[in-house]
Amino acid sequence: MSPPTEPVASLCPYCGVGCGLEAVPQGTTFKIRGDRQHPSSQGMVCVKGATILESMERDRLAYPLWRERLDQPFTVISWDEAITRLVQRLQWVRREQGADAICMYGSGQFQTEDYYVAQKLIKGCLGTNNFDANSRLCMSSAVSAYMGSFGADGPPCCYDDLEATDCAFLIGTNTAECHPIVFNRLRNHHKRHRHVKLIVVDPRRTPTAEVADLHLAIHPGTDIDLCHGIGHLLLKWGHFDAEFIEECTHGFADYVKLLEGYPPEWVADRCGIAQSDLEQAARYWGHAQAVLSLWSMGINQSAEGTAKARCLINLHLLTGQIGRPGSGPFSLTGQPNAMGGREAGGLSHLLPGYRHVTNPRHRQEVEDFWGLPRGQISDRPGRTAWQMVEGLERGEIGLFWIAATNPAVSFPHLERAKAAFLKSPFTVYQDAYFPTETAAYAHLILPAAQWSEKTGVMTNSERRVTLARAFRSPPGLARADWEIFAEVGRRLGYGRLFDFADAAAVYAEFAQLTAGRPCDHSGLSHERLARLGALQWPCPAGCSDDEARAPKRLYTDWRFATADGRAHFCVEHSHGVAEPTDAVYAFTLTTGRLYGHWHTQTRTGRIAKIQKMHPDPFLEIHPTDAANLHLNDGDWVEVRSRRGVICLPIMITRSIRPGTLFVPMHWGFLFAERAEANQLTHPTACPKSHQPELKACAVQVLPLRLRHLPHTEAQQGQQTGILLKP
C-alpha cells in the first residue's frame, strides 16, 4: 500500500479499554500517540499502546508453512497449496467424521469482520457450532451473568460514569495495571473529589488497592459471601430502593431470605477481613448517590463465575444503582474486541447479533439472512474451549483450527491440553508471529496480517466501536483473517456468500444483521465511523449524527430484556473454590497480569523497554509464609499442584495475603524454563459459563536449593522444528 501522508486514526489493539491512537507518518515509519478526539481515552495511552509499533516487525510470520508430522521441520508453501490442503481436509473430515469433528478456536483479538466471516463459514456453511474463542477463559461469566440478571448480554455503563460516580467498587480487577486508562480517569476523579470513595476487593494489595479508601483483602473465592454480607447490612440499615425493587425486579423475597444467613461476624470471618471493614464497605455503598462496580477476572475466572457476577449485580438491584449516571455493574472487558466477538456470535452457543443457537427463531433469522436452507445451522451448542481438548483426547476431532491465540500457554492444565494437541491429526494455526508455543503443535501455519496492516472495527468495554484502518503493509504474504476465512468459503463452493469487496462490505453485512437487536450496529458503517469517530451501540439505522455521538447507557428506562421486563435477583450460595487447600497442598495459588506484559508475550516479549520492566517470572509470597519455609527473597522454589510443577524465584511481599501465592501468566516455554502458571491450574469451570477457574488452585512450595532444570521444552521445540525460520 502507498504510505499515508496524514495522521491515521486507529485503536490500541491491546486491552478492552480501547484507547484511540493516531499513527503519525515520520519518514519511512510512524510515531504512535494518543488520539485526543477519542471519547474513551481523550488522548491518553499506557506503555503498551505507546510501544506497540516496536513489536510489529520482529519474528513475523510471513509465509504459509506445512509439515506432514509434528516431528518434521516446516517447509514454506504457497497460499494456493495451503488453502488446497485445508479445504481438502475440511471436506474429508466433514464426509468421514461429520461437521462436528471440525473445531475453530478463535480470539478476542480478531476484528469484528474476522469474527463475523468465521461464524458464517463454521456455523453457517459447515453447519457446526464448534467455534469458541479465548473469551471463554475471559468474559463468558460476565456474558451469562448479564443474560441471567438482565435478559441480554452487554455492559450497561459508559466511561463517563467513571467521572460521575461517588463510590467505585472494584472487585477482582487490578484496573491500574490491566485497564490503565480507565483507572486514570477514575483515579483523577477520585483525587479531585474528597467525597468519592474507592473500594478494592482483591486478595492482593495491587497498585489498584494501594490508592483505595478501603481495601478488602478477602480469601480467594469468597466474593459471593462478601456481596451477600454487604447486602445483609444494606437491607438491615434500610439502604435499599423499595420502589425500584417493587417495579423493576423479580425474586426479591427469596433474596431477602438468603441474606438473613449472612450476618457480618460470619461473613467477616469467612472472607478473612475485619468486621469493621465489611461494615465500612456497606456504609460507603449505602451513603453514595451513585455506585459504580467494576469487575474483571477475579470474578469471571471462577467455578462459580456467573453466580459471583450476578451476586454483585444483586447489590445494584437492591439499591437501584443502575441506568443512571455514575452507577451500574460494569464488567471491564479483557481483550480489545472480546465485545465485538460477543456481538458477532463468537462463542459456541451464540449467533451474530446476540442470538443463541438454541433459539429456533434466531437460527431462522440468520439462515434466511445468509440465504442458507432452514435447518442448516445446528441447534446444539458447539464445543467450548476445554471441550475441544476433551474431544481431541477422545479422537473425535479431525481438524483443529486455532487463530489469534496461543493456547499452548494460556489453557489451564497445560500438560493435559498439550497432550491433547499432540493427538490432533490436523492442526491449522493462524497467527502473526513465529515462533509461538502453539506453533509446536501445528501442521499447517497460516500467516495473519495484524493491527496496522488490516482494516476493521473493534468494540471496547463501553460498547464503543472504533475503526482501525490499515496504514502499513503486512509482511510477506500475510493476509487478514477474514480474507483467509472467505477464501476457504469460496473454495468450499460458497462463492456467493463470501463475495466481499473489502472489510467495509463485511462490516456493512454484519451491521445489517444486528438491526433491532440489543447490540444494534445498523446505523454504523466504516464510512460513518471514519467521519464521526468512534461511536457506541445501540446505534440503529436512521439515527442522526448527534444521536449517534451522544453517550449511551443501557436500561435508563429500567425496562430489562427479560421476558417480564424485570431484572432478576440471583439467589445462590457460594460453593467455595473447586480445589480447596489441604495439608499437602496448603497454599492457594492465584494467577494474573503485570502492567507491561500482554498475555503470552508474542508482542511485549519482543519490546526491549517492556522486557526491562518485567524481565523474569516470579512467585509472590507473604513474609510469614517465606519465614516458615526458611526462604529468603530471590530463592528458587518448586511450586507443585496435583497436575504439574514449575520452578521460579520468590518475591517476598506484604502485598499478598498469607496462605495465598501469585504467579504472573505471561511466561510460556519460549520465554522461560518451566515457569508456566498453567502447569498448575485446573480446568474445572463454572457450570453456566464454562469459564475455568484460572484464579485458584491448591499448591505446595518446596525450596529448590540447586537450580536443576532438566530437559526443557524449549529444546524440545527446536527438535520439533518450531524454531525453524521461514
Ligand SMILES: Nc1nc2c(c(=O)[nH]1)N[C@H]1C(S)=C(S)[C@@H](COP(=O)(O)OP(=O)(O)OC[C@H]3O[C@@H](n4cnc5c(=O)[nH]c(N)nc54)[C@H](O)[C@@H]3O)O[C@H]1N2
Ligand atoms: N497489562 C496487561 N493488561 C491487560 C492484559 C494483559 O495481559 N496485560 N490482558 C487483558 C485481558 S484479556 C484481561 S481478561 C484483563 C484482566 O484484567 P484483571 O482481571 O484486572 O487482571 P488479573 O491480573 O487477571 O486479575 C485481577 C485480580 O484478580 C485478583 N483475584 C484473584 N482471585 C480473586 C478472588 O477470588 N476474588 C477477587 N475479588 N479477586 C481475585 C488477583 O489478585 C488480581 O489482582 O486485562 C486486560 N489488560
Ligand SMILES: Nc1nc2c(c(=O)[nH]1)N[C@H]1C(S)=C(S)[C@@H](COP(=O)(O)OP(=O)(O)OC[C@H]3O[C@@H](n4cnc5c(=O)[nH]c(N)nc54)[C@H](O)[C@@H]3O)O[C@H]1N2
Ligand atoms: N493462568 C491463567 N491463564 C489465563 C489467564 C489468567 O488470568 N491466568 N487469562 C485468560 C485470558 S482472560 C485470556 S484473554 C487468555 C489470553 O491468552 P492468549 O489468547 O493465548 O494470549 P495472546 O498472547 O494474547 O495470544 C494472541 C495471539 O494472537 C496473535 N495475533 C495478534 N493479532 C492477530 C491477528 O490480527 N490475527 C491473528 N491470526 N493473530 C493475531 C498474537 O501473535 C498471539 O500469538 O489467557 C487466559 N489464560
Ligand code: SF4
Ligand atoms: S489502556 Fe489498554 S487500550 Fe489503552 S493504551 Fe493501554 S493497553 Fe492500549
Ligand SMILES: [Mo]
Ligand atoms: Mo482476557
